Amino acid sequence: MLLVADDIHKTFPLPSGGAQAVLSGVSLALAPGETLALTGESGSGKSTLLHLLAGLDRPDSGSVTLGGAPLSTLPDAARAEARRTRIGLVFQQFNLIPSLDVAANLAFQARLAGRHDEGWCATLAERLGLAPHLSAWPETLSGGQQQRLAIGRALAAKPPLILADEPTGNLDEENAATVLALMLELAAETGAALVTVTHSATVAAAMSRRLHLSRGKLA
Amino acid sequence: MTRAALHALLSHWRRHPGQLATLLLGIAIATALFSAVQAINAEARASYAASEATLSPDAPDHLTSPAGRIPMQTFLALRAAGWQVSPVWEGETPEGLTVQGYDFLTLPMGSLPDLAPTLAQMPPSALITLPPPQWAAPESLAAAPQATPAPGLAPGLLVTTIDGAMALAPSGAITHLLVAPDAAQPLTRPPLAEVAPTLTRSRPQGGAEIARLTRSFHLNLTAFGLLSFAVGLFIAHGAIGLAFEQRRPMFRTLRALGLSTRLLAALTLAELTAFALVAGTLGLALGHVTAAALLPDVSASLRGLYGAALPGQLAFRPSWAATGLAIALAGTLAAGAGALLALARLPILASAKPRAWARASTRSLALQAAAGAALAAVGAAAVPLIGGLPGGFALLGGLLLGAALALPALLAALLAAAQHLARRPLAQWLWADARQQLPGLRLALMALLLALATNIGVGTMVSSFRLTFTGFLDQRLVSELYVTARSEDEATRLRAFLDTRPEVQATLPIWHVDVPMADQGAGELYGVADHPTYRDNWPLLSVTPGAWDRLATGDAVMINEQLARRAALGPGDTLQLAPDWQPEIVATYSDYGNPGPQAIVSVPALTRHFPDVPKLRHGIRVAPDDIPTLTAAITDDFGLPATALVPNAEIKAYSLAIFERTFAVTAALNALTLGVAALAILTAMLTLSTMRLPQIAPVWAMGTTRARLASLEALRTLALAAFTALFALPLGLALAWALLAVVNTEAFGWRLPMFLFPGQWALLFATALAAAALACFWPVLKLRRTQPATFLKTFASER
Known part of the structure; x- marks a missing residue:
């Protein structure tokens, strides 16, 4: 298995004191190249689970292993290295780097990981329809273009795992369909597994497997 | 509706107390430094006015002698001829007080207006009995415990009877005679020129003269105050700008909910006004404390440079407080004008663009740089066009503001190159x-640039001054020992005695008279001996061939730089020194620290034209090892007090001490400005830290x-601080040049050579980095x- 989450629990402190349980005993496994949709109502813990799978946060109990290595118990620097080299992240708000142009944004994570492949980046830019905009600033792009750039950035280092949080949540129907198709196509090409948090039935239906979260538990 | 809207607007500050603190701190600091300088200036102005007020319109004329002292015989001759004159004995006490002794029985009306009510109530017998009555300003009572407080008197002045003054300051002299009004003079009295041809009748000079002399000093202080004010406003401007950006969605929502643009702008204006008044009051309190701390050094500077005295305590003046609050309000509104304008133009339906502010700022960089270049050009043009001190300050202002405006564009170019x-x-x-x-840090960096450049500029000026002044003292104070006799007889015997001493290499007269010089007022005319001491050491600036030989023949004069510049004189011109004496100028020499005109001629020429010149003071060339023996011999044979025999090392140390205190205020203001700049970086980084996440x-x-x-x-x-410091170096050197070549030359009348001090630059560079490190420590720790x-x-x- 590429990714294994085992009996994950996570709570968040409440401003009024006490704590709110967000995830309670969640377990899942993902094979290389597999695609998975995480669905659920707002506040069900989908994004929190995705952050734990990405090593952005630690569970209160339980474990996350990536490629057999225990991600959740690694120190900060080692988790950072895992994110840099083995995980591609796509956010709903795109979270591009406004101070770098499109070309630099596209290549950024690959260069951080030390796996920059100029040819592959050019292919990605072409396939994602970004080639004419390489010297533009991210904020001048449309929402769809920005999300395509975020997907390109996540795939540039050819990581084995792509984690996407509502990748089409901010896009219109047509753009959403284009972005989804491109993401699945490129993930398949690179052999990356894909976990997508989504509210969209269309996106969920496009994945090979679907899991539904309800009040912090897998249904 | 208004209350609800105001509540919503103010809720921003409740959620961002740090930002509110930054804003208030910025306004408070700006007000504090500006009002501190204004308080000092107000105190000085009041002191000069008090000094001027002691000279009422009825104040009697003075009779003075070029020698600075009037022999008793001259006074007696005038009285015998019927002239109604009254002597004034002046000297210094060992405690440093200036003593003025008056003959109250012959004192003309209007002589001492501040003491007039007191004197009117005193029985005449009280003025001639022992102990003599004494009066002094309340702040001078520590040095004169027996004196009665007299608030109207100038600080540092002790007034007593002529007998009392002679006892307190025996080395003093009758410096002038007070002349009763013509109505009180006998009509049959002979003309003054007949009885006392060496005396000159004149109106007395007072505070107005000192105020004129010290104008440039106060202008310097004001310039520093304005600079600090600008730096403080940068902080306020940054805080207001960020708050506006963060509240942009709120403004839009309030507009969408039915609040008019006019009401929204009015509420924001009211909010800014309230902040300005609160922070301005805090700034006034800080400014008062700062001014009180700086006043002793300012007072010492003014005394050292111009002989003007300031009281040791700072008074609270309502007009000063009102001005401070007004400037705080004006400054805050200026700092917030951009935000208010943007608010008035805020489109109600535009989508939120959190980076719009930064983008707009980036776009304006080139425009701002162009404005900076234009300002610098205007400043440079002001020197030939306006001239004088205003021209010099316009140059400084243009350079500083121009460079500050151009800095962001320069930094952006440098960072782009680094990225490339x-x-x-x-x-x-x-x-x-x-x-x-x-865009978020630029104001703080501009503040840092101004602070660093000012430090480099003023530091270079002060160090150049110090180096030149030390060298100058070595040149001018060549004699190893200076001795002053108490009378002409004693002086004659002293010269004869010194001629017999084998260890004495030369006895050099230091005799001078005060004479009017080229419409520049009274100047000092010294006689110098024809001796290698002068030929080898005198600091000449421009000289004609054989100048010293011509000076020795008695038909030539050398003048100081101040007189040369102010009267536009130079070698080849002539200078009228007496009605029948107009020698040619053969050289000019540097004379740092002297505010007035001065000239030197040969000793024989001086004594020929001014036979009454006091011949009391002498410089003695002697091997340093022999000084103690010679001092002991003179003391034993003549009984001269220790104050009459001064080794040159002591005079140099004293002169340098005056110099150091003169620039102590400048150093303090420099350090404060740098501190404020560091604070500007800290506050900018703290407010940016949340936006940068x-x-x-x-x-x-x-x-x-x-x-x-x-x-x-x-x-x-x-890196940003280092780049800014790199830009500050050429700017600081340009500033130093402007201060030395333009401002100081205009203000003091002498031009100093400029020296470079790379060690100081390295230290300042390290200080800039340390200030930046200190400023970013907390935000970086927060990020970590x-x-x-x-x-x-x-x-x-x-x-």
Whole structure:
């Protein structure tokens, strides 16, 4: 298995004191190249689970292993290295780097990981329809273009795992369909597994497997 | 509706107390430094006015002698001829007080207006009985405990009877005679020229003269005050701008909910006014404390430079407080004008663009740089066009403001070059992000540039001055020992005695008279001996061939730089020194520290034209090892007091001590300005830190540790400070040149050579980095400790 989450629990402190349980005993496994949709109502813990799978946060109990290595118990620097080299992240708000142009944004994570492949980046830019905009600033792009750039950035280092949080949540129907198709196509090409948090039935239906979260538990 | 809207607007500050503190601190500091300088200036002006007031319109004329002292025989001759004159004995007490002794029985009306009511109530017998009555200003009573307080008297002055003054300051003299009004003079009295041809009748000079002399000093202080005010306003401007950006969605919502633009602008204006008044009051309190701390050094400077005295305590003046609050209000409104204008133009339906402000700022960089270049050009043009001190200050202002405005564009270009040259992705991001951050940090960096450049400029000026002044003292104070006799007889015997001493290499007269010089007022005319001491050491600036030989023949004169500049005189011109004496100028010499005109001629020429010149003071050339023996011999044979025999080392130390205190205030203001600039960086970084999270979070998410991000943040701040310091160096040197070549020459009448001090620059560079490191320490620590959950909030729309 590429990714294994085992009996994950996570709570968040409440401003009024006490704590709110967000995830309670969640377990899942993902094979290389597999695609998975995480669905659920707002506040069900989908994004929190995705952050734990990405090593952005630690569970209160339980474990996350990536490629057999225990991600959740690694120190900060080692988790950072895992994110840099083995995980591609796509956010709903795109979270591009406004101070770098499109070309630099596209290549950024690959260069951080030390796996920059100029040819592959050019292919990605072409396939994602970004080639004419390489010297533009991210904020001048449309929402769809920005999300395509975020997907390109996540795939540039050819990581084995792509984690996407509502990748089409901010896009219109047509753009959403284009972005989804491109993401699945490129993930398949690179052999990356894909976990997508989504509210969209269309996106969920496009994945090979679907899991539904309800009040912090897998249904 | 208004109350609800105001509540909503103010809620922003409740949620961002740090930003509110920054805003209030900025206004308070700006007001504090400006009002501190204004308080000192107001105190000085009041002191000069008090000094001027002691000279009522009825004040009697003075009779003075070129020699500075009037022999008793001259006074008696005038009285015998019927002239109604009254002697004034002046001298210094060992405690440093100036003593003026009056003959109250012959004192003309209007002589001492401040003491007039007191004197009127005193029985005449009280003025001639022992102990003599004494009066002094309340702040001088520590040095004169027996004196009665007299608030109207100038600080440092002790007034007593002529007998009392002679006892307190025996080395003093009758410096002038007070002349009763013509109506009180006998009509049959002979003309003054007949009885006392060497005396000159004149109106007395007072505070107005001192105020004129010290104008440039106060102008310097005011310039510093304005600079600090500008630096403080940068902080306020930054805080207001950021608050506006953060409240933009709120403004739009309020507009959408039915609040008119006019009401919204009025509420924001009211909010700013309230902040200005609160912070302005705090600034006034801080300013009063700062002024009180600086006043002793200012007082010492004025006494050392111009002989003007200031009281030791600072008075509270309502007009000063009102001006301070007004300037705080005006400054705040100026700092917030941009935000208010943007508010008035805010489109109600435009989508939120959090980076619009930064983008707009970036776009305006080129425009701002062009405005900066134009300002610098206007400043440079002001010197030939306006001239004088105003021209000099316009040059300084143009240079400083112009460079500050151009700084962001220069930094942006430098950062773009660094980004272009960077190979690693994090390095590229570092420089690109620094460019992105520039609009938020630019005001703080401009403040740092101004503070650093001022430090370099003023530091170079002071150090150049110190170096020149030390060398100048070595040249001018060549004689190893200076001795002053108490009378002409004693002086004659002393010269004869010195001629017999084998250890004495030369006895050099230091005799002078005060004469009017080229419409520049009274100047000192010294006689110098024809001796290698002068030929080898005198600091000549421009000289004609054989100048010393011509001076020795008695038909030539050398003048100081001040007189040469002010009267536009130089070698080849002539100078009228007496009605029948107009020798040719053969050289000019530097004469630092002397505010007035001066000239030197040969001793025989001086005594020929002014036979009454006091011949009391002498410089003695003697081997340093022989000084103690010679001093002991003179003391034993003549009984001269210790104060009459001064080794040159003591005079040099005294002169240098005056010099150091003169610039102590400048150093304090320099340090304060640098401190304010560091604070500007700190506040800008703190307010930016929350806005920057969305830019840092993706880099963290993609696998850069918080420790690495924090160290990059520190590196970025240090790099920006270092770049700013690099730009500050040429600006500071230009400033030093302007101060030395234009402002000082106009203000003091002498031009100093400029020296470079790379050691000082290195120290200041290190100080700039230390200030930046200190300023970024807390924001960087905050970033280092940022919890992942905080970063995650920028990604997740839900949990």
